[in-house]
Amino acid sequence: MRSQILSMGEALVDVLPADGGLWRPVPGGSSYNVALALGRLGAPAAFVGRLSGDEQGRRMTAILDAAGVATGLVSADDRPSPLSLVERGSETGNARYSIHLADTAHAPPELAAGWLEDAAHLHVSSFSAVVGAWGAAVGDALDAARGRVTRSFDVNIRPNLLPGRVAAQELVAARLEQVEIVKASDEDLRWLFPGADPEQIAADWSRRGPISVLTRGADGASAFVRGAAIRGAARPVAVVDTVGAGDAFMAGFVSLALERGILDRLAEQDAGSVGALLAFANAAAALCCMRAGADMATRADVDAFLEHSCSSA
DSSP: OOOEEEEESOOEEEEEEOGGGOEEEEEEOHHHHHHHHHHHTTOOEEEEEEEESSHHHHHHHHHHHHTTOBOTTEEEESSOOOEEEEEEOTTTOOEEEEEEOTTSSOSOOOOOTTTTTTEEEEEEESGGGTSHHHHHHHHHHHHHHTTTSEEEEEOOOOGGGSSOHHHHHHHHHHHHTTOSEEEEEHHHHHHHSTTSOHHHHHHHHHHTSSEEEEEOGGGOEEEEETTEEEEEOOOOOOOSOOTTHHHHHHHHHHHHHHHTTOGGGGGGOOHHHHHHHHHHHHHHHHHHHTSSSSOOOOHHHHHHHHHHHHHHO
């Protein structure tokens, strides 16, 4: 039986500011984060990517292994791990990224025939889903998955790695034709479409076919099905930073949908069923925001957070 959620894309070392003016390396990269979050939530997951054999790459592999994430679709690379220097905003905790990829292990994996055999879902995300050799490989992978597994795309804009706003709009539009679920933050859509209402963009995307999910940080999230909105509130938390929060949200959403057997029938679900997915995903994201870096919550963490939220509502 097909069961695995595959997360395909980049793996980076996030270098976070630490006490005393020092820096602290932690595993990162949108697709890597999603795979790790899926594993910690107890979902059957696999990372599809490339990891360096250097100290950080070995650590990243060990962390996936400890979370129960399959790494059989990971290619090894002798080049050093890519780096992402992370700066935190002073007021909101929103992160800014300076990403360094040249001469590193940032390249698509070598996939053998049958790589989709155990898959139930394929997730792709951020710049690795749309630009360069990675973008081409992801496009081919989504085409190969068509009609075989459900597919999702997290827009997750990184402006300094994109070819410009108009070209980025075209790249994102092409990916919308290849997936059943698309997720974007209000910040993503404000960059892509300056002056436009993010909710209207998300609603319009859903009329083109995919379920469209819009995240708005502390203001919660909405899912759009054929233009109609289903809203999910977020609980206020003390934010350390927002690194990995969108990835935690995505993992929570698709993992619970798979668990409940509705991942391939989301458009047919009532507002209560989709709202439950949003609540679970919001909880996973909130817990990530309460920790430094993409430190993903376990299923027990999320269940306890939701139980506490309900009891204090």
